Each structure stands twice: as C-alpha cells, then as structure tokens.
Amino acid sequence: MNTVPTIELNDGHTIPQLGFGVFQVAPAETADAVRRALEIGYRHIDTAEMYGNEKGVGEGIRASGVDRADVYVTSKLDNGLHRPDDARRAFERTLAMLGFDYVDLFLIHWPLPMLYDGDYVSTWQTLEQFRRDGRARSIGVSNFQVEHLERLAAETDVVPAVNQIESHPYFRNDEVRAYGAAHGIATQAWSPIAQGEVLGDPAITAIAERLGRSPAQVVLRWHIQRGNIVFPKSVTPARIRENFELFDFELEPDDVEALDALDRGEAGRGGPNPDTFAYVP
Ligand SMILES: NC(=O)c1ccc[n+]([C@@H]2O[C@H](COP(=O)([O-])OP(=O)(O)OC[C@H]3O[C@@H](n4cnc5c(N)ncnc54)[C@H](OP(=O)(O)O)[C@@H]3O)[C@@H](O)[C@H]2O)c1
Numbered sequence: 001m002n003t004v005p006t007i008e009l010n011d012g013h014t015i016p017q018l019g020f021g022v023f024q025v026a027p028a029e030t031a032d033a034v035r036r037a038l039e040i041g042y043r044h045i046d047t048a049e050m051y052g053n054e055k056g057v058g059e060g061i062r063a064s065g066v067d068r069a070d071v072y073v074t075s076k077l078d079n080g081l082h083r084p085d086d087a088r089r090a091f092e093r094t095l096a097m098l099g100f101d102y103v104d105l106f107l108i109h110w111p112l113p114m115l116y117d118g119d120y121v122s123t124w125q126t127l128e129q130f131r132r133d134g135r136a137r138s139i140g141v142s143n144f145q146v147e148h149l150e151r152l153a154a155e156t157d158v159v160p161a162v163n164q165i166e167s168h169p170y171f172r173n174d175e176v177r178a179y180g181a182a183h184g185i186a187t188q189a190w191s192p193i194a195q196g197e198v199l200g201d202p203a204i205t206a207i208a209e210r211l212g213r214s215p216a217q218v219v220l221r222w223h224i225q226r227g228n229i230v231f232p233k234s235v236t237p238a239r240i241r242e243n244f245e246l247f248d249f250e251l252e253p254d255d256v257e258a259l260d261a262l263d264r265g266e267a268g269r270g271g272p273n274p275d276t277f278a279y280v281p
Pocket of ligand 1: 021023109164217233242
C-alpha cells in the first residue's frame with residue numbers, strides 16, 4: 001500500500017504529508033519533473049517565487065492530466081517583496097505564472113528580521129487578505145523562529161497553518177517544532193535528507209541495510225513518523241519513485257532513537273540562520 005496520509009491544518013484544510021519539492025530544479029526541466037512526480041502518485045508540489053519555476057509547475061500539472069483540484073500547490077513570497085503593495089503584485093504574478101486562480105498554501109519565505117525595519121507583521125496581514133478573498137486556501141510562514149511566531153500571535157489574528165523550516169537528522173530544530181505543536185502550526189521539514197548529506201551516515205546506512213530500504217527512505221520515513229510534512233526534491237526518475245515508497249514499512253522505536261541521536265543542534269544547520277538571513281535576490 002502506498003497511500004499518502006493527510007494532515008489536517010488549523011484552518012480545516014488538509015495537506016498530503018508527502019510532496020515533491022522543486023528548489024534548484026531548472027525552469028526548463030520543471031514541467032517534466034512535476035509531470036513525472038504526478039504520474040508516480042505525488043499530489044503535492046512545493047515551489048516558490050524565488051525558485052523561478054512556478055510556470056513549469058503549472059505546465060507540468062496541466063500536462064499530467066490530473067485535475068488541478070486534486071493537486072496541493074504551495075508557493076512563497078520572495079524576499080524583495082515584503083511591503084504590502086509589492087506582496088499583492090507578487091501574489092498576482094504567482095497565480096499568473098502557475099496559471100491557476102488559487103494556491104492551496106502561500107507562505108512568507110523568510111522572516112527577514114533585519115530588513116523592512118523588522119516588520120514581517122504587515123506582510124503577514126497582507127497574506128491574511130489573500131486567504132480572506134479565497135486566492136490562498138491556507139497561509140503560513142517559513143523559517144520563522146519562536147520569537148517571530150510569538151510576535152505574530154501577539155499582534156495578528158490568524159495563526160499560520162504551517163511553518164516550513166530546515167529539519168533533518170543532523171538538525172532536528174525541535175524548539176521551533178515544539179512551539180508549532182503547542183500552537184496548532186504544522187511543521188514542514190525542508191531539506192529533509194539534508195540535500196543528501198545524511199545519507200552516508202553509518203547509523204542510517206546500517207538501518208537501511210537491515211530493512212532492505214535506501215538511506216533516503218529511512219530518513220523520510222523518520223520524518224513521516226515524527227508527523228513532519230516533507231517534499232524531497234529530485235530530478236532523477238528512480239529517486240522520485242524511491243522517495244514516494246514510504247508507506248509499506250515502519251521504523252521500530254530503536255531505529256527512531258538512533259536517528260534522533262544524530263542531532264547536532266545548531267552545528268547541524270545546513271542553510272542560513274533565519275535570525276540574520278537578509279538575502280534579496
Ligand atoms: N522554505 C525554504 O527556505 C526552503 C529551503 C530549502 C528547500 N525548501 C523546499 O524543500 C524541498 C526539499 O529540500 P532540498 O531540495 O533543499 O533538499 P533535499 O530534498 O533534502 O535533497 C535534495 C538533494 O538530494 C538528492 N536526492 C533526492 N532524493 C535522493 C535519493 N533518494 N537518494 C539520493 N539522493 C537523493 C537530490 O539529487 P537529484 O535531484 O540530483 O536526484 C538533491 O541533490 C525543496 O525542493 C523546496 O521545495 C524550502
């Protein structure tokens with residue numbers, strides 16, 4: 001059986017727990033990769049304005065023959081466009097690029113506390129409007145630290161449906177996850193296999209060999225059992241298939257513990273630190 005479970009978000013919408021990420025997929029290759037993923041059975045695609053490939057995502061979905069309504073599509077606001085007027089125009093461009101009249105989920109990609117006078121609050125309130133007018137079924141954030149989430153809770157009316165954060169065995173990022181769990185914010189784990197960095201770890205390869213699974217499947221299964229939403233990226237057909245085959249085996253508690261023990265805390269972070277990240281493309 002290979003049925004992808006769904007997770008209910010705090011606004012009542014549901015999201016498939018496993019999807020397909022397209023960060024660093026070249027625009028010209030995106031439609032093919034997305035179509036292939038949909039053929040295999042994925043029904044959730046994670047893109048962003050910053051990735052430059054929203055057009056290919058829309059084309060791939062249309063080429064697949066799968067109904068738009070049956071695919072969960074996420075995009076994210078780019079870093080240079082946080083001011084409300086810019087954000088409104090950017091969101092319209094996202095819909096035009098995708099060729100859809102709504103997205104399932106729209107996120108603030110990074111909090112950028114060092115830019116815009118530290119004001120991610122008015123940006124969030126702009127996303128609230130997209131949700132109210134139905135063009136974003138759900139809204140959320142990405143790379144928000146506990147402090148940023150606390151500020152949204154204090155100053156705004158809508159709790160983000162998700163927080164999309166870096167998380168993998170070398171950097172569990174559990175403090176942010178725990179805040180989400182306590183406040184009804186689902187955790188999406190980006191770079192779930194640490195862009196391949198964790199796959200040669202002896203603790204992971206030993207479990208994979210014993211179970212007759214690949215290291216990537218073991219790590220992705222660990223995320224699923226933790227309740228994370230994941231969308232591994234691959235442009236390699238065999239890997240796209242392999243990453244989808246996660247629902248016909250389970251990790252026993254000892255194996256989960258062995259993976260948990262790989263956490264290196266802040267030293268295991270592979271991407272930028274959201275407290276200081278201030279990149280504008
Ligand atoms: N919100 C954010 O700030 C943020 C940041 C980063 C990522 N994301 C999202 O999260 C998604 C996933 O993260 P990611 O792309 O950074 O990294 P990832 O999914 O952890 O890893 C992707 C890398 O691993 C390789 N790979 C994939 N499956 C494999 C397998 N079964 N065996 C061996 N290698 C495999 C891929 O190679 P090939 O493609 O060559 O096969 C690629 O180099 C992104 O696509 C994006 O949607 C969000």
